[in-house]
Amino acid sequence: xxxxxxxxxxxxxxxxxxxxxxxxxxxxxxxxxxxxxxxxxxxxxxxxxxxxxxxxxxxxxxxxxxxxxxxxxxxxxxxxxxxxxxxxxxxxxxxxxxxxxxxxxxxxxxxxxxxxxxxxxxxxxxxxxxxxxxxxxxxxxxxxxxxxxxxxxxxxxxxxxxxxxxxxxxxxxxxxxxxxxxxxxxxxxxxxxxxxxxxxxxxxxxxxxxxxxxxxxxxxxxxxxxxxxxxxxxxxxxxxxxxxxxxxxxxxxxxxxxxxxxxxxxxxxxxxxxxxxxxxxxxxxxxxxxxxxxxxxxxxxxxxxxxxxxxxxxxxxxxxxxxxxxxxxxxxxxxxxxxxxxxxxxxxxxxxxxxxxxxxxxxxxxxxxxxxxxxxxxxxxxxxxxxxxxxxxxxxxxx
Numbered sequence: 001x002x003x004x005x006x007x008x009x010x011x012x013x014x015x016x017x018x019x020x021x022x023x024x025x026x027x028x029x030x031x032x033x034x035x036x037x038x039x040x041x042x043x044x045x046x047x048x049x050x051x052x053x054x055x056x057x058x059x060x061x062x063x064x065x066x067x068x069x070x071x072x073x074x075x076x077x078x079x080x081x082x083x084x085x086x087x088x089x090x091x092x093x094x095x096x097x098x099x100x101x102x103x104x105x106x107x108x109x110x111x112x113x114x115x116x117x118x119x120x121x122x123x124x125x126x127x128x129x130x131x132x133x134x135x136x137x138x139x140x141x142x143x144x145x146x147x148x149x150x151x152x153x154x155x156x157x158x159x160x161x162x163x164x165x166x167x168x169x170x171x172x173x174x175x176x177x178x179x180x181x182x183x184x185x186x187x188x189x190x191x192x193x194x195x196x197x198x199x200x201x202x203x204x205x206x207x208x209x210x211x212x213x214x215x216x217x218x219x220x221x222x223x224x225x226x227x228x229x230x231x232x233x234x235x236x237x238x239x240x241x242x243x244x245x246x247x248x249x250x251x252x253x254x255x256x257x258x259x260x261x262x263x264x265x266x267x268x269x270x271x272x273x274x275x276x277x278x279x280x281x282x283x284x285x286x287x288x289x290x291x292x293x294x295x296x297x298x299x300x301x302x303x304x305x306x307x308x309x310x311x312x313x314x315x316x317x318x319x320x321x322x323x324x325x326x327x328x329x330x331x332x333x334x335x336x337x338x339x340x341x342x343x344x345x346x347x348x349x350x351x352x353x354x355x356x357x358x359x360x361x362x363x364x365x366x367x368x369x370x371x372x373x374x375x376x377x378x379x380x381x382x383x384x385x386x387x388x389x390x391x392x393x394x395x396x397x398x399x
Contacts, residue, residue, distance in 0.1 A: 007383060008037045008091045012084075012106050014045035014076045015096030019270040022300050023122050023163075024096040026188040030376025036383070039090070041083045043076035046098065077105055084109050091115065091387050094161075097122040100153040107156045116386050119157040122187070123167060123297060124174070126150045132216055132293040133245060151175040154182075159386055161185045161379075164319040166296040183382050186323065186370040189303035193363055194279040194310070196356065204235035204261075205349035208281035208310075210274070210301050212244030217299075218288030218315070219250045224338035225345065226254075226262050232342075234349050239263045241277060278308040282355060283348050286314025290336035298323055302330075306366040311358035313344050323369060329361035 009031060015024045031038050080102075093110055095103045097120050106117050126147040129135045136143040154160050154175055160182045162168050168182040197206070211217045219240070229236050240250070243266050254262050269277060278284070284305035287294055295317045302320075305312035306329070314320055316332035324330040331348065333340040348355050368374065 006035050006037045007380060007387070008089060009039075009383065010041050010084075010087065010090040010093045011038055011096055012041045012080070012093050013096045013099045013102035014043055014073070014080070015099060015102075016044065016046045017042075018047055019268065019274065021097065021122075022189055022303075023120065023187045026190055026372050026375060027094070027096075027120060027161075027185065027379060029190060030188065030372035030374075031379055032376070033373050034376035034380040036376070036380050039088055041080060041087055042096075043079040043083070045072060045076045073101075080105065081109070092118060092383050094118045094120055094383075095157070096120050098125070100125055100149050103153040103157055116158040117156070118159045118161060118383070118386070119153055120161045120185075121154070121171075122161075122163055123293070124150050124171065127170070127174070127293055132291045133214055151177075157181075159183060159382070161382075163187050164296055164298060164322055166317075166319045166322070170296055184322075185375060185379055185382070187298065187300050187303050188370045188372060188375045189300065189307035189366070190372055191278065191304045191307040192275070194275070194308045196309075196359065197280055197282060199282070202234075204237040205282045205345075206280060207236060207238045207283045207285060207345060208241070208277060209239070209285040210241045210269070210277070210304070211287075211299075212242055213246040213250060214244055214289075215246065216287055216289035216291045216294035216297065217246070218290065218294070218336055219246055220253070221288040221336050221338045221341060222285060223250055223253050223257070223259070223262070225341040226259050227257050228338060228342040229345060230257075230259060230261060232346055232349070235261065236345055236349050237261050237263070239265065239277070239281075241265045241267075241269055241274075243267060278304065278310060281310055283345065284308070284310045284312045286312055286320075286330075288315050288333075288335055288337075288341060294335060295319060303366070303370055306330075306362040306370065309359045309363035309366075311348060311355045312362060313341065313348070323365065325361075327358075329358065329365040331358060 011028055017025050028038055093106050095106045099119055103119050110117055130138055130143045154177055162182050165184050171182055172179045213219050226238050251264055254264055286302040287299050296319050298319050302312055302314055313331045315335035326332040331344050333344045
């Protein structure tokens with residue numbers, strides 16, 4: 001864009017801006033801080049403060065449930081069309097996560113005059129519901145339909161944003177698309193840094209996990225590690241916050257093992273309450289699942305820990321290695337290995353100086369690689385390349 005006018009972006013869709021998935025909030029705020037003019041053409045469809053992460057993945061039950069979802073989606077699209085028609089001029093449209101279906105509407109609305117459309121995919125819906133969460137049987141009609149939706153939306157978009165290079169490799173291979181159709185933009189976080197907690201001598205080391213208890217989180221490995229640490233010295237207390245697919249199984253196992261040092265809070269925390277939980281934590285946990293998707297993602301809980309300046313322990317995966325360095329800004333351990341996780345937590349509990357070094361490294365990595373400011377500058381450069389008339393590098397195809 002010229003110096004006289006900033007890049008104009010429409011952020012479009014039924015996307016969520018709640019606590020559970022910060023990817024849309026961070027990208028919007030980052031672009032604005034980078035000098036991009038962003039207007040939101042949004043009709044919220046997935047907003048549920050009590051269940052920000054898992055509600056969108058629950059298939060409606062029965063014909064009435066499916067009809068109700070279709071009616072709500074049609075109403076949201078009607079509101080999106082009305083807002084689009086009266087909205088300001090735009091140079092590029094970004095369809096916010098979860099936007100594979102909304103991409104089809106955005107593509108139709110940008111036919112004339114044609115403007116580039118970017119899909120902020122974050123990850124594959126097919127991979128999530130079929131391979132990772134196993135909500136649909138492989139080869140079923142719905143599974144095939146979801147896979148086609150993933151591929152069609154990526155083909156229809158001029159560019160697709162994903163969270164890691166590992167995910168780009170998966171998309172390119174799984175859907176037969178060239179790698180230059182995708183660009184990596186980290187999820188990031190808008191969480192504020194927190195001062196280190198003040199502990200009196202002999203107080204327990206407090207470990208925090210926040211999540212939706214989905215398979216890639218590996219909560220079973222966390223609970224098994226807690227069982228190994230039940231008599232550890234110094235004492236290690238674990239707090240699990242959230243609710244989702246594997247919550248009931250985790251609750252039963254914690255009760256069966258009699259883990260008195262594990263506090264299970266079966267609801268979502270947001271705002272200042274969640275900020276207080278981070279401020280009270282000595283160590284934060286990432287993910288430890290054995291699923292293939294767990295190898296390809298850096299979850300928002302890891303970015304939140306980096307932003308809050310907390311030592312984070314997470315699985316040593318190709319995705320994690322794109323951002324993190326073991327012993328510098330995080331503690332990486334093998335996935336699905338309760339023994340290794342227990343050893344990592346014990347080492348950190350016994351060494352406050354190590355926790356302090358990892359906390360400082362975490363915040364430094366956040367500020368230099370995945371803050372809203374950094375993400376906004378990187379995304380702006382990507383979008384300016386996309387709309388440049390000199391090199392029409394990305395060419396989305398029609399369905």
